[in-house]
Every structure is written in C-alpha cells, then in structure tokens.
Amino acid sequence: MSIELGHFSLILAFAISLVSAFGGLLLWRRGERLALVLGQAAVLQFVLVAVAFLALVQAFVVSDFSLALAANHSHSLKPLIYKISGVWGNHEGSMLLWILILVLFGALVAAFGRRLPSDLASLVLGTQSLLVTAFAGFTLLTSNPFERLAVPPLEGADLNPILQDIGLAIHPPLLYAGYVGFSICFSFAVAALISGRIDQAWARWVRPWTMLSWVFLTLGIAMGSYWAYYELGWGGWWFWDPVENASFMPWLAGTALLHSALVMEKRNALKIWTIFLAIITFSLSLLGTFLVRSGILTSVHTFASDPTRGLVILSILAILIGGAFLLFAMRAPMLRQGGLFAPISREGALILNNLFLATAVGAVLVGTLYPLVLDALTGTTISVGAPFFDFTFGALMAPLLLVLPFGPLLAWKRADLVAAGQRLMGMAALAVFLAVLISALGGVSISLAPFGLLLGFWVSLGSVAELIERAKIGRIPLGESLRRLAGLPRSIWSTAIGHLGLGLTVLGIVSVSAWETEIVTTLNPGETTELAGYSIAFDSFEQIPGPNYLADTGIFTVTAPGGGTARLDAERRIYVASGTPTTEAAIQTYGLSQLYLQLGEPLDDTHVIRVWHKPYILLIWIGCLVMSGAGILSLTDRRLRLGAPQRARKAAPEAAS
Amino acid sequence: MTMQTNVRRKGMTRKQKRLTIIAGLAVVLAIATSLVLVALRDQIVFFYSPSDVVAREVAAGQPIRLGGLVKEASWTRQGQQNTFTITDGGMEVVAHYNGILPDLFREGQGVVAEGSMNGDGEFTATNVLAKHDENYIPKEVVDALKAQGEWRPEAGGQ
Numbered sequence: 134m135s136i137e138l139g140h141f142s143l144i145l146a147f148a149i150s151l152v153s154a155f156g157g158l159l160l161w162r163r164g165e166r167l168a169l170v171l172g173q174a175a176v177l178q179f180v181l182v183a184v185a186f187l188a189l190v191q192a193f194v195v196s197d198f199s200l201a202l203a204a205n206h207s208h209s210l211k212p213l214i215y216k217i218s219g220v221w222g223n224h225e226g227s228m229l230l231w232i233l234i235l236v237l238f239g240a241l242v243a244a245f246g247r248r249l250p251s252d253l254a255s256l257v258l259g260t261q262s263l264l265v266t267a268f269a270g271f272t273l274l275t276s277n278p279f280e281r282l283a284v285p286p287l288e289g290a291d292l293n294p295i296l297q298d299i300g301l302a303i304h305p306p307l308l309y310a311g312y313v314g315f316s317i318c319f320s321f322a323v324a325a326l327i328s329g330r331i332d333q334a335w336a337r338w339v340r341p342w343t344m345l346s347w348v349f350l351t352l353g354i355a356m357g358s359y360w361a362y363y364e365l366g367w368g369g370w371w372f373w374d375p376v377e378n379a380s381f382m383p384w385l386a387g388t389a390l391l392h393s394a395l396v397m398e399k400r401n402a403l404k405i406w407t408i409f410l411a412i413i414t415f416s417l418s419l420l421g422t423f424l425v426r427s428g429i430l431t432s433v434h435t436f437a438s439d440p441t442r443g444l445v446i447l448s449i450l451a452i453l454i455g456g457a458f459l460l461f462a463m464r465a466p467m468l469r470q471g472g473l474f475a476p477i478s479r480e481g482a483l484i485l486n487n488l489f490l491a492t493a494v495g496a497v498l499v500g501t502l503y504p505l506v507l508d509a510l511t512g513t514t515i516s517v518g519a520p521f522f523d524f525t526f527g528a529l530m531a532p533l534l535l536v537l538p539f540g541p542l543l544a545w546k547r548a549d550l551v552a553a554g555q556r557l558m559g560m561a562a563l564a565v566f567l568a569v570l571i572s573a574l575g576g577v578s579i580s581l582a583p584f585g586l587l588l589g590f591w592v593s594l595g596s597v598a599e600l601i602e603r604a605k606i607g608r609i610p611l612g613e614s615l616r617r618l619a620g621l622p623r624s625i626w627s628t629a630i631g632h633l634g635l636g637l638t639v640l641g642i643v644s645v646s647a648w649e650t651e652i653v654t655t656l657n658p659g660e661t662t663e664l665a666g667y668s669i670a671f672d673s674f675e676q677i678p679g680p681n682y683l684a685d686t687g688i689f690t691v692t693a694p695g696g697g698t699a700r701l702d703a704e705r706r707i708y709v710a711s712g713t714p715t716t717e718a719a720i721q722t723y724g725l726s727q728l729y730l731q732l733g734e735p736l737d738d739t740h741v742i743r744v745w746h747k748p749y750i751l752l753i754w755i756g757c758l759v760m761s762g763a764g765i766l767s768l769t770d771r772r773l774r775l776g777a778p779q780r781a782r783k784a785a786p787e788a789a790s
Numbered sequence: 791m792t793m794q795t796n797v798r799r800k801g802m803t804r805k806q807k808r809l810t811i812i813a814g815l816a817v818v819l820a821i822a823t824s825l826v827l828v829a830l831r832d833q834i835v836f837f838y839s840p841s842d843v844v845a846r847e848v849a850a851g852q853p854i855r856l857g858g859l860v861k862e863a864s865w866t867r868q869g870q871q872n873t874f875t876i877t878d879g880g881m882e883v884v885a886h887y888n889g890i891l892p893d894l895f896r897e898g899q900g901v902v903a904e905g906s907m908n909g910d911g912e913f914t915a916t917n918v919l920a921k922h923d924e925n926y927i928p929k930e931v932v933d934a935l936k937a938q939g940e941w942r943p944e945a946g947g948q
Contacts, residue, residue: 516834518834524825653870653890715893
C-alpha cells in the first residue's frame, strides 16, 4: 500500500512541478502573489517527493520483495544501514534521491528567499520546477522505482557487496547535494537572463548557494576517493576514471564560479562570464550524473548504468543545456559590463584563477570524451589514462598554484605586485627551505617531487601569510596579535583556510606519488616480511563468518619502526546471497601515513600479500576537509547569509530588458 | 545607452586594459591547447584484442590495453606470478602478471589488462582490471526471474 502511496506522491509532485514551471516561466511578471504560490508549491513538491522516498526506504527496511527494486537489490539478512543505503545503490532509487535533493533545494530557496524580488523568485522557482518536471518525468516513465512483482521472491538478490559499505550511505547523498545544489546557480542564471536583472545583489544571492554546493561536492568527492581507496583494494585514491572526471569537472567549474562571483559581488564586473560559468557548472553536474549512467562511458565505479535509457537521458540533457545556452546567446549581449580594473589587481588575479580552472575543465573534458569521439569517427578504441591527465592537468595547475598566494594580497582595481611579493618573501624562503630539506631527507624518486613539495608548501604558507601580516604576529605582544586575529573578517579567514586546505592536499598528493613504497610477496602464516621499516608478521589464517558473508581472514601483526604493534585483519569475503568475492584491505594509520595490506586468493596454502606504505596520504583528504570547513565558515559570515541582503531592494534592475 | 557614454569617457585606457587581459588569456589558452594536443599524441593508450595485437604487430614496450576473455584452464600461479591466456575466440596472447588479481578475475570471463608486449610475443601486465558490475545477480536468479516472466533485460545483466 505504502508503495502505491509513494508512487502516487511522485506523480503528484511531477504534476505540481509542471504547473509551477509554466507558471513561473510564463507569468513571472505577475508579482508577489505568484512568487508566494510558487514558494508554497516548491515546499509541497519537497514534501511529496520525501513521502515517495520514505515509502521506498520503508519497503527496503521491511524487505518487501514484492517491490521489484527491493527484490533486485536488497536481502533480508543485510544490516539495517545497508538496507537503507541500498535504496540509492541502483539506478531507479538513485534517481529518486537526486530528485529529492533537487526539490529540497527548491524548498530552501522558497524558505530563505523571502526577500528576493518577486520576479526573480518566480523565475528561479519556475526554472527549478522545470528541472523537477524533466527528471521526475524521466523517472516515472522510464525508471519507475515503484514497480511491483506479481510473484514476489522469498529472498532478494542482494546489493552488490562492494556497495555494502558505510561509504554508500554517505558518498552519493553528499555528491548529489553538490551536483544538484548547482541547479540553484543555474536557475538564478536563467532567471537573470530572462529578466535582464543582473547586478551585485544577484551575485550576493548566488554565491552562498555556490559555496554550499561546492562544500558538498568537495566532501562528496573526497569521501568517494577515500571509499574507492579502501574498498576497491588497489591502493589507489584517484584513477582519472570517467566517473571521477565527471565529478571533478563540476568541482573545477564550481571553484571558478565561486571566485568569479566574488568579482561580480564586489566589483560588478565579469557578469557575462559568471552567468556562463553558472550554466556550465550545472551542465557539467548533469553530465556527471548522467553521462556515466547512460552507459556510453565505462568506468570502474559505475553501479547504476543502463544503456537503453541513455538516449532519453542525453535528449533531456541536450534540451536543458542547449536551451540554457541558446538563452545565453540571445540575452547575454544585453547585460551591461561593470567595474574597470587594471590587469594587476585582485580582479586580474581572479580572472587568472578562472582562466586556469576553466582550461583545466576543458583539458579534463577532452581527455574524458576523446575516446568516445575517436571511437565514433574511426572505430579505434583507445583509453586516455592517468599519464594524459597528470601531464595536462599538472601543467595547468602548477602556474595557478604559483600565483595563488599573491591573489588575496592584491588590492581591488589596481594593485602593487612588488609590495605583495615583498610580503610573501619570508614564506617563499621557508617553502624553498622545507622542500629542499624534505627532498634531501627523503631522497628524490621522481624528479618533479621537490617542485611539487615547493608548490604545496608555498600555497599552504602563502595563504596564512595574510593572517600573520594582519595580526602583526611577532611585532606586537602575542595577546594583542590573537585579539587582532579574532577580529579579522570571516572572509579573510575562510580565504586563508581554504587555500591552506588546497596546499595540504597538494602536499599529500606529492608525498604519496613520490615516496610511496610497496611489496608483493608470498607469505605463509608464521612468516614475516618488511616494508619501509615496518615489520609485518603473518600470524594466522582463519575463516570468520560475518552477518551475510564468510570471510577468509589473514591476521597480521605490524610492528612500527618506533616500536608499538598493531593487529591487522585483511579479508577476502564471499557474500552468501550472490557468491561474490570481495577484498577488504587492512589499513593501519600511523600519524598521517598509512600501511595498506591486501590479501590475495590462497593457493595450496600459500598466500600472496601486497603491502603499500603511503606516507602522509591522509593529508589529501584532510586538505579537502579543511577546504570544506573554510566554505562553511564563509557561509556563517554575516555578510553572506543565505537570505537576501538589504541593499538589493534599492538596486534597480540594470539591463534594459 | 549608458555603455556608449562609458566607452567614450574612458576610451583608450579601457581598451588597453582589456587588450592586455585578452592577450594574456590567449597565450594561456594557446599553451593549454598545445599541451592537450601533445598529450593526446603521446599519452594515450590503445585498446587491442589479441587478434589486433597479432595483426598489427604491436611493438614491444608500447603501453597498450589488452582485452578479451580469460581462456578456460589457462590460469597458473607461482607465488605472486600469474600466467593466463587472453583470447578473443580467434587469436590468443599469453599474459603475465605479478601481483594480486582482482576479485572478479575468473577463467572464461572478460578481462582488460594494461601493460605492454615483451620481446617474446607475450604480454606483461602492469595492471589487471575486471569490471565490477552493479548487477551481481547470479545466473540462477536471473533464470528464476526469467521463468517468472519478471526478468527485464533493460535492468541489466548479460
């Protein structure tokens, strides 16, 4: 019964979104009352989709296998958390999650956007509803999650064991929140193009949404990377796989959007570019969600692909993205250009940032789609792998990282580069010193490693330079400095912390790439091997049953170079329902470094083990957490509250429409 | 209207500033484009089936991806040294891999191996990929569903 209720709820939400879309986009001049109704409709859409989603969750939790989706992807023996996360571990369910987040953001705009001018609110909510219509319609017509089975099986087919992990509970919701959050920026961009209203106030509304989505996407990608790292058992944390690229491109574009919206907000410049980026970012998010799902690209991470629906998805994408760009082409020339600035200025630095990020998006896009194009044109199958991306992406990021610390030190409009350079001298010297010292101690295995370290330290130290400068640390009493630090605007803090996070991530990447060590060896219980000063003793090999699997477990004792032992359990699991084997690597953390141990399939009582030592690998993800923290900090800034700021009301619409 | 007056008032400086910025953008874009083109020429990896490898006489040491089925009863292991045969029905190539094969590596199943040919016409893999499919439905269950008329091919599976 509740399944039909859910199904009906979704149909109702679809109908409401259809009406809202037409109402908002056609009648947007009608004023306050329409905006009010659309706001209520947005909240209603959210409530209805939430009911639909909960109906699905309930069916999974009680193992109602008359629901085809639950029969195909669940199992009664599964732990509760995986029953719930199994709802979105498949195509139909993940579509519903995607829509749930979409309507949630719509409802949030309605809730926080009370002060939005009514025409803008109507247009934004109308565009948002149009997206809901497209994707709810697609789900209902081609991927109905509420389909019933006439003869329910006694037991479900179980969820892919790789997905039976806490990662599935966290990663897709975060990632989708990031992707879908950019729909708000998209809707604002479309609204600006239709109404012709684009001013600093517009940027002040858009930036918090961009920031919020960006935080989610950063966390989602970082979480996904860590999940793949420990679950796939290959010891890698980033493969330049199409799915990863698809999530990385909106992140790069979203990062560019954050920075360009800053220019627009503060200086009323870069309007057309910012609108363009907002459309691009969400388009890439859509591409990220659906290109992979369409089955055109293959990936190690795809768990919800279905080639037969690919054409429908691609048509929807073509209409939405194509329509937005058509609108852009027609309306963008009408937007008035704003503030002037010299090439060497904060604006100039931010343009440079956008240039490198946008070019990097282009390079990643080319690398991701080139195999498709080549296959279609010549029939040659190639793969564009890590070497391509390392080379092009690295070459584009190096100059960006080199100039990054200068940016925040430059003044708006016109700046003194020499003065900024002088303020960074100390940090530059310290970064060179650290890079040389560590390279000397660690040995140089990759010739670019010292340069990478230099960049990492330079960005990390350079970003805190402004904090130190402003607080006059070392020049005035410490208490006074701390008081000054506490008094600094949050925007300065979040800039510094965000860039510091990036620097930490770079350091982690460089460290792992240059100083990772591994061994592959045959080992029997009772024997010992050694790696990077760690001694690894194979104690025993046992079969240990889990809730819905059997685990061949290798039990190891690892002795660290400084003494201290730890027990590591590396497993090979056989899932009972599906008979599928998985590898559960054993990972032991030492400070910021990790030891990663993988157990191979036993043969005649001999075991192959592979052990990696990953120095400072945790910095990669800690850096991402720090970046996200900086984003959250910036959201708490009084000047950037999600609500609309006061000045907006006075600002007259700027462009002739 | 306002734009016109603006341009006239600030005239050249604005144009010059804009030109400087545009020139800078053009240089970076040009460099980036050449980077991508160079990388596309040198850094891509071709995907070959065993028949392709034989027909094209792929040079030893050139990185390629070799895909096909793992031939039945061809997989042998000496410690961490794996040897197996990749076949596409027509030709066969013997592949060597030092390490732990992925969980879904099975004889008779599809496999993609990264690596290069060695001098002896055999393949040395540096990485072996076996696809993790979402539809882990064992064949028996698929058959059962089919018998019930509830198996939807579009929901996945082979």
